Every structure is written in structure tokens, then in C-alpha cells.
Amino acid sequence: MKTAAEHKQDAAPFVRYDKDKATKIATITFDRQDKGNTTTIGMRLLFGELVHKANIDDDVKVLVIRGEGQDFGSGGDIDEHGNIYLNPGPDENFLPDLEIDDPDVKYPPAGSFRFLHGLTDHYAKGRAGNRPLQEFKKISIVEAKGYCYGWHFYQAADADLVIASDDTLFGHPAFRYAGWGPRLWQWVETMGLRKFSEMLFTGRPFSAKEMYDCSFVNSVVARDRLEQETAKYAKACSITRPADVITVQKTFLELYKQYRGEYLGSLLTGMVEGLLPAMRDDRAEDINLGRGGFDRGIARTVKNNDLNYPPEWRLSRKGRQQD
Numbered sequence: 001m002k003t004a005a006e007h008k009q010d011a012a013p014f015v016r017y018d019k020d021k022a023t024k025i026a027t028i029t030f031d032r033q034d035k036g037n038t039t040t041i042g043m044r045l046l047f048g049e050l051v052h053k054a055n056i057d058d059d060v061k062v063l064v065i066r067g068e069g070q071d072f073g074s075g076g077d078i079d080e081h082g083n084i085y086l087n088p089g090p091d092e093n094f095l096p097d098l099e100i101d102d103p104d105v106k107y108p109p110a111g112s113f114r115f116l117h118g119l120t121d122h123y124a125k126g127r128a129g130n131r132p133l134q135e136f137k138k139i140s141i142v143e144a145k146g147y148c149y150g151w152h153f154y155q156a157a158d159a160d161l162v163i164a165s166d167d168t169l170f171g172h173p174a175f176r177y178a179g180w181g182p183r184l185w186q187w188v189e190t191m192g193l194r195k196f197s198e199m200l201f202t203g204r205p206f207s208a209k210e211m212y213d214c215s216f217v218n219s220v221v222a223r224d225r226l227e228q229e230t231a232k233y234a235k236a237c238s239i240t241r242p243a244d245v246i247t248v249q250k251t252f253l254e255l256y257k258q259y260r261g262e263y264l265g266s267l268l269t270g271m272v273e274g275l276l277p278a279m280r281d282d283r284a285e286d287i288n289l290g291r292g293g294f295d296r297g298i299a300r301t302v303k304n305n306d307l308n309y310p311p312e313w314r315l316s317r318k319g320r321q322q323d
Contacts, residue, residue, distance in 0.1 A: 094119040
């Protein structure tokens with residue numbers, strides 16, 4: 001089993017960090033295009049580190065998060081964890097995700113509540129790479145395009161601004177194989193109860209226009225204008241007020257979000273995710289991440305299940321084109 005350090009070393013080619021000292025605009029770019037920019041354990045850990053670094057760096061005032069190629073990103077690499085969720089071997093656990101490389105640390109046994117909850121509770125922390133933008137005291141902008149699913153959808157919920165191309169699809173495959181995701185509370189807050197309930201219960205992805213209409217997205221433009229639109233927003237944010245003023249503004253907004261229960265929501269979602277193995281299936285063909293039904297692997301099973309839904313509600317572009 002690879003250590004956390006090895007995971008981050010392997011992920012380094014897929015996460016780029018650039019900053020312009022003159023404009024004080026930094027950019028994190030995911031570049032794993034052959035996998036739809038899905039994030040590995042190492043990529044998520046690196047992302048958390050980079051956001052933390054940008055938060056302190058006086059040469060950074062605005063942080064843009066984007067993806068190279070066709071998609072912003074299609075979520076976490078679920079096959080990376082697949083066997084551990086479903087049938088963990090004697091030496092398999094989530095210690096690398098927790099950045100614990102000490103061989104003397106004994107992870108809770110499979111079958112215990114703590115086996116899964118140790119990971120899902122950790123996802124409520126910024127350092128895990130799932131919600132670091134909540135702790136970022138500067139301005140964050142997500143540039144969304146193509147797929148904005150799963151883990152990438154977390155970042156869109158947590159960013160200050162979201163600029164999207166008109167072909168973007170937002171959602172989370174986990175709504176159809178687990179039932180929730182770590183940013184459940186934040187999605188309710190940013191989308192509104194009615195629209196998020198529709199996404200949660202049907203599992204269908206929402207278009208950029210739908211997300212604009214429910215006030216989740218700030219601007220929707222054609223794909224060929226996306227980078228220009230994002231740059232316009234980033235420049236305006238970088239020159240409007242000094243960094244000290246932004247930090248005060250962000251602290252005010254963070255206090256408001258904590259009053260609304262943002263972090264409480266993360267902890268509660270971590271708790272309910274830990275209960276996945278206790279969820280009972282309704283039908284023999286049900287797929288349930290905590291119990292099984294993934295004989296062909298998680299990714300392939302999710303794709304096959306997608307075809308059971310109306311074409312316009314399917315997650316994949318290919319699936320949406322099939323009758």
C-alpha cells in the first residue's frame with residue numbers, strides 16, 4: 001500500500017500551480033485529461049496544501065481553480081478506493097488519505113463503524129482536500145466546463161464565484177450509489193432546498209442554465225469565451241479592494257456560513273456516510289456502495305446503472321445521446 005507521500009509524488013504531474021505576482025492572481029489547474037480530470041488521493045491532498053499555501057502567500061489575492069481539456073472534472077477516482085470500500089484486504093485501509101504513514105498505527109477493523117467513518121469524518125476537514133475553500137480567506141473562482149461532478153462539484157459549492165461554460169453539467173454520481181456526498185449541507189445552501197432535493201432524489205445532473213437560475217452559478221458563457229470571462233472576474237476581484245479588506249469580508253461571510261451550520265453539515269454528512277454498510281437494499285438489482293452490487297467495479301457499474309434513467313437525466317454525455 002502506497003504512503004501518503006508516494007500518493008502526492010505520483011499526483012504532482014496532474015496538479016499545476018501558477019501565480020502572477022503583478023496581478024496577485026494564482027491558478028490551480030487539474031490536468032489528468034485521459035481520466036476526465038478525476039482526482040486521486042494524492043491530487044486531493046496536494047489541492048488542500050496549495051489552497052493553504054495561497055491563503056498565506058501575500059503575492060496571492062485571487063485563486064482560480066480550473067481543469068485542462070474538455071472537463072473541469074468528473075469527481076474523485078472511485079476505482080482507487082473501490083476494493084477497500086467493498087472487500088478490504090487485511091492490509092488495506094484509509095491511512096494514506098489521513099496522511100498517516102506510521103506503520104505502528106492500527107486502523108479500525110473492517111465492519112466497524114469507525115472503519116468508514118474515520119475517512120468520511122476526515123473529509124469534513126480542509127486538509128483532506130474536500131473543503132479547503134471554506135477556510136480560504138481570499139477570493140476563489142471556479143471555472144466550470146463539461147463535467148462538474150462529485151469532488152469537483154464540492155469545490156464549486158465552496159468557491160466564492162462560479163463561472164461556467166454553457167455545456168457544463170453539475171451533479172454527483174454518488175447520489176445514485178450512496179445517497180449523499182460531503183458537501184450535502186452546502187449544496188442545499190447554494191442551490192436552495194427545492195432544486196437540490198430534485199437533484200438528490202433523482203440523481204440527475206443540472207445544466208449550467210439551471211444552476212444559474214437557482215443562483216449557484218454567477219455567469220454562463222459559450223465555451224470559447226470561458227477563459228476570457230473568468231479572467232474578467234479575476235481581474236475585477238484582484239483590484240477592487242486590498243487583501244486585508246478581503247480577509248475581513250471573507251471572515252464575515254465565514255461567520256455567516258457557520259451560523260447557517262456549514263461545518264456542522266460536514267460533520268453530519270461524515271456521520272451518515274459512515275452508516276453506508278447498514279443501508280438495506282430494496283431490490284436485488286440495487287447498487288449500494290456500503291454493501292455490494294459492484295461485481296464489475298464501481299466505475300463500470302455506475303455507468304451501466306446510468307442507462308436505466310431517461311436519456312436527458314443520464315450523467316454521461318455518451319449515455320445522454322442514446323435512446
